[in-house]
Amino acid sequence: MNRWKPLIVLGTGQFLMVLDASVMNVSISQLVEDFDTEVTAIQGVITLYTLVMAAFMLTGGKIGDMYGRRRTFVIGLVVYAVGSGLTAIAPKLWVLALGWSVIEGLGAALVLPALAALVAGAYRGRDRAVAYGVIGGLAGAGIAVGPLLGGWVTTYLTWRLVFAGEVVLVAAMLCLIGWIPAEEPPKERPKIDLVAVALSAAGLALVVLAVLQSSSWGWLEPRNPPFTVFGFSPTLFVITLGGLLLFLFARWELGRERAEKPTLVHLGLFRVRSLRSGLVTLFNQNTILLGLFFVIPLYLQVVLGEDAFETGLRLLPVSITMLVASMSGSLLLRIASPRTIVRAGFLVLLASIVWLLATIDPELNDLSFALAMAVMGLGMGMLASQLGNVVQSSVGAADRSEAGGLQYTAQNLGSSLGTALIGAILIGALAASLGNLIKNDPRISDEVARQAGTRIEAGLTFVPADGVADALAQTSIPPAEADAIVDNYRDAQITGLKVAVLASGGIALIGFLCTTALPAHVRGKGPGGEEAEDEDGEDREDVAA
Template structure:
């Protein structure tokens, strides 16, 4: 048991880092009430958290190289705990944003890359594959348990206790710091690339901001943006600006390498097929998971009318099967190889999506829904069991913090894309289906159709049918037409949900394309990672002699 103490500490930190967002998502209505604000303000706070994490993850990984991964891990935890404490007592929305979005986000950006590298340093061979499987399962479990824990706390106590509990966990982890080991550094530490850090943070922040706000601003036609560009929504322009800054960042990094100075990240790492495929697979995993975890709670809470705790209970099978599958998957990967396990996971996720589509009905079948959630957890657990190990053992010892920064940047980008893209598709499909239903319903008069069309042009939200009924009654429609509008919206709700879930299925199938570079050999074999012959001066030359994968392709 003592052998796994380090994993308990590192796994607790991983679970803590992913718990917050899922807790906040089910507590939005209570936060609106407590701070006397609007839903959009709370969504902005959640968006800022994702922005801070995505923008500073690569920087956090580089700081681990400079000051030591163990030191950065525990310093980041202390920062994170400070943010949690401030969040727990936040008297205003501004203090909430400072504590949760900024301070906790910065703490997570320091902790996560160091945590990924420390797993590799504390475990070798087969134990490392098991460790990454457990850590991956805990990450998914945090996403799944968050709604249950947050829902129960919010419904029966207060959401503030979740953050107070996080402080207790952080203190406990800090007291166990002796169990984490780190290999002493050989040679001088690298220098921080300040310009590269600023460019990467700015580029990623702009890109993530554009994607996250697409649901509010609209992709092309402006929906509710703060400004327009030549009459168009600013979304694509903001994303384009982020891409332009990132292109400038790559040129700057190449210039530093050519000049013999330390870059923020060695871009030649991305030429390695194993690492590149692992990062793209991780991005896909989080895109699929967060897309579904945006859609499914809407079905449970808005369509079925369940409260936060009841919603969390129905998501529990995902957490349970994900933990089991991640443990089994790490063993399976040693026999079948990561590529086969990831493709099996994607096939399982496809089956789960098909099953979910069959369960999205006006009246929920709890048994069928629980089974679909369990299958979803199996697929996610199998996928999570492989990717952390693939990414970290696909590089040499010196590049592990850089790989960790890239790993969690890909994870947060996937999460942002999942919420934004699937959310946009959901709202777009809802509007289209509602328009079609209203136009084809003979019970509605031309005047009622016109009133509904005017309301749609002003924007549409995913709300309950009772809210639609009340709005129709306030508009002065006769009872028969109120029923017709309500029925049309109820049908459009289900069509919108199914379209969004179907889109995650399409992304799942497309994800098979990025698995080509994953290792096919058994894990646990002491073979070096695949390296690119055309590398930077000091990139990819320090290979790990205890590598867990046999890279192919």
């Protein structure tokens, strides 16, 4: 039991880092009411949280190298608790943004890279595979349990209790920090490269911002952007600017490496094939996971009319099977390589997506939906059981904080892109399907179809069909034709949802094809039955290419 004490603290930290983001997503309507603001303002607060984390994750990894991983983990938890406490008592929207988006985001950027490195330092061999499986499963469980917990607390108590509870949880973790093995202090404290920090933070922030705002700005045709570029939406231009800054960051880092000066990230790490493949696969995994967790709640809440708490209950099978599959990673390694397990996970995930496509319907089949969710969790858990271990075991002890920063940067970018891309596909499919249905519906006159087409081109949102009916009742459109439009909108909703889920399946297929450089086998035992080790004494059985 003693050997798993560090995992209790580190796993709790991982769960905590992903929990309140999913809580926020189901509390938006209550936050709008409490702060007397608009939905877009709350979405902006949520976006800022992701931006801060993505922008400073690499810097957080370097700080871990400078001051020690456990110390950085503790500092990050304290910063996170301060942000949670401020969020819990926030009287104004700007205080909410400061506490949750900025302070908690900075705390998470310190905690997560250190956490990844501490797990690798505390465990070896199959124990490390188990540990990373648990960490991955808890991350997925936090995403799935968040809507359930957030929905219940928001509905029956207040969302503020979640953040107050986080302060208490952090205090308990700090009391048990001694369970995490102490490290040797760094022989030389590396200096932080401020130019690289600025370039990487600005580049990542711009890319994430543009992707997250793409659904409201539009990708090419402007919808509601703050400005346009030559008449086009700024989305692709902002992404390009972010990419240019990241290119300059890479050139700057290469120059410093040649001059033998300290760098923010050792770019030579990208020459490690298993690390590259692991990062790409993590990106794909989070793109799929967050994309599906955007689409499925919309189906349950907007189409079927379920509340946040009921939605959370529907998602419980994902949490359960994902956690179980994640914790089984070490057992799976006895019969298959990481590459085989990850590929099998993608195939299981694809099967669940096909099952979900057959289940999405105006009338929910409870059993079929629950089984589809359980299979989805199984596939996600198989991925989670291996990828963290592959990334961390691909590098030596000295590079683990940097690898952790890269790991969580990839995950955050995937999460951002998943929500934005799948959301854009959903709205695009909804608009195309609705326009086609109205155009070909004999119950709708040409004039009304023309008016509807103009409204569709101006931009649609995914809202309950009853809301569309109420809006049409305020117009001069004849009731019979309004009813026909509402019927078509309901059908278009189902089509849009299925197209979005199908797109997630396409990303899963791409992810499957990107696994070629993952470890193809597990190294054998040493002469005495012990695990084989590399020259630096670190167990690397899981990264044989």
